[in-house]
Amino acid sequence: MTWFSILITLLTVPLAWWRPGVGLALAANAYLITGALFTQTAGIENNNLLNVLLPIAVFALIIIRAFPRLRYYQFHPLDAIVLVLGIWMFFSSLNTPAMAQGIDITIRYFVLGSSFYFVARLIPLVDPKRIKENVTATVATYWIMAIVLGAIALINLLAYGYTFTRLSVGTINPIPFSLIIASGIIINAYWLLGSRKIPPMLKVVLYGSLGLLMVVLMASNTRSMVIALIVALPVMVFQIVRQQTLVKSISTVLVAVIGISILLFGIAQWQPELFGDWSERLSLIGQDNKGASVNDRFNAYDAALLLFQKSPVFGVGTGNFSTASGGFIGYAHNLTLELLSEQGMIGLLIFLALVGLAFHLMVKANPLARTYPVIYLFSSWNILCLVVSQFSFTLWQHKNLFLSLAMLVTVYQYQKQASTTSRVPFRVSQSSIH
Numbered sequence: 118m119t120w121f122s123i124l125i126t127l128l129t130v131p132l133a134w135w136r137p138g139v140g141l142a143l144a145a146n147a148y149l150i151t152g153a154l155f156t157q158t159a160g161i162e163n164n165n166l167l168n169v170l171l172p173i174a175v176f177a178l179i180i181i182r183a184f185p186r187l188r189y190y191q192f193h194p195l196d197a198i199v200l201v202l203g204i205w206m207f208f209s210s211l212n213t214p215a216m217a218q219g220i221d222i223t224i225r226y227f228v229l230g231s232s233f234y235f236v237a238r239l240i241p242l243v244d245p246k247r248i249k250e251n252v253t254a255t256v257a258t259y260w261i262m263a264i265v266l267g268a269i270a271l272i273n274l275l276a277y278g279y280t281f282t283r284l285s286v287g288t289i290n291p292i293p294f295s296l297i298i299a300s301g302i303i304i305n306a307y308w309l310l311g312s313r314k315i316p317p318m319l320k321v322v323l324y325g326s327l328g329l330l331m332v333v334l335m336a337s338n339t340r341s342m343v344i345a346l347i348v349a350l351p352v353m354v355f356q357i358v359r360q361q362t363l364v365k366s367i368s369t370v371l372v373a374v375i376g377i378s379i380l381l382f383g384i385a386q387w388q389p390e391l392f393g394d395w396s397e398r399l400s401l402i403g404q405d406n407k408g409a410s411v412n413d414r415f416n417a418y419d420a421a422l423l424l425f426q427k428s429p430v431f432g433v434g435t436g437n438f439s440t441a442s443g444g445f446i447g448y449a450h451n452l453t454l455e456l457l458s459e460q461g462m463i464g465l466l467i468f469l470a471l472v473g474l475a476f477h478l479m480v481k482a483n484p485l486a487r488t489y490p491v492i493y494l495f496s497s498w499n500i501l502c503l504v505v506s507q508f509s510f511t512l513w514q515h516k517n518l519f520l521s522l523a524m525l526v527t528v529y530q531y532q533k534q535a536s537t538t539s540r541v542p543f544r545v546s547q548s549s550i551h
Contacts, residue, residue: 138255152289213434263301
């Protein structure tokens with residue numbers, strides 16, 4: 118299967134050359150591609166090569182193409198924060214008995230995590246005249262992956278019946294699977310609400326795909342993703358709708374409410390077991406017994422706070438959470454508490470600076486978003502990933518957060534430049550990004 122991974126990488130290279138954003142989107146979700154291609158657990162374990170080879174190939178291609186224009190790179194304070202966080206992780210790894218593990222995690226942060234941020238920031242330098250096309254291609258690739266992976270999972274549901282508790286593809290973890298499905302829903306909603314004129318047939322396709330993605334998200338039974346979507350999606354919808362006339366705003370909201378109600382009713386009739394299980398899991402949020410997975414997370418949160426009390430300034434060291442907490446769970450499953458326990462107050466302050474700058478950028482970009490509404494999409498996408506980070510993944514696994522954050526910075530910088538100045542050697546037309 119090694120040759121198969123190499124073949125996939127070779128097929129991705131021309132796409133990444135054509136549109137670098139396509140390559141980055143595929144590289145960020147190589148794990149899901151592996152799971153879709155190799156349905157057996159052994160197959161996935163033996164094909165981790167793709168998860169490493171694909172990002173390396175895409176990164177190398179983008180860096181080589183951007184290098185001649187590197188002097189035109191536009192710095193943003195978030196660049197420094199992302200870098201400083203990794204540097205502090207390295208020094209923190211020296212403050213732990215498991216120093217080798219800490220250094221390994223720091224390397225993963227730079228190579229497999231924040232690298233998506235820094236490489237995505239180079240996309241405008243690859244081809245300054247096609248920023249619109251690159252952004253559009255990145256978004257479209259995520260949507261296509263969500264549709265394809267969702268369709269594969271739904272076919273399994275129809276073929277084998279509802280014989281599982283959490284829908285996914287192959288044997289991969291349902292959380293990253295549900296994340297790309299939720300991302301697809303946000304993109305789908307953005308196209309339906311943010312596009313001025315949509316051909317009737319395309320609108321039918323978009324409504325149909327939105328229904329498919331929502332069915333798959335329900336079947337994935339991931340409460341954290343539902344909560345994240347409930348927070349992120351209304352932000353984008355509100356921002357877009359408030360730019361419309363009152364009548365159109367009311368009609369848009371009514372169509373959305375009626376459409377979701379019809380969809381939920383249809384699912385309840387078509388797959389009552391699926392709907393019942395999904396409703397039951399959501400109902401646990403308001404109960405004392407929230408299920409085994411949530412109870413484990415609460416125990417991890419308690420452990421993180423206890424570790425912080427032992428070493429409040431520097432933390433217990435990068436990658437030392439599992440060992441220091443007794444080994445009952447690998448990491449805190451909450452990025453804020455993970456950094457607080459392992460990196461101490463210093464690490465937490467760096468992370469809060471990152472979050473603060475991200476939200477400041479969203480607010481600052483809002484006036485531009487009236488002309489370039491894709492900023493609404495990336496703002497909502499960032500909120501989705503930030504909320505998810507409070508329930509799932511460890512720091513270096515937040516590839517989609519780093520990538521979406523970089524795209525927001527890039528779109529804001531270059532569209533602001535196009536609207537206000539022509540002092541740099543290349544310009545981006547005001548119609549570059551819609």
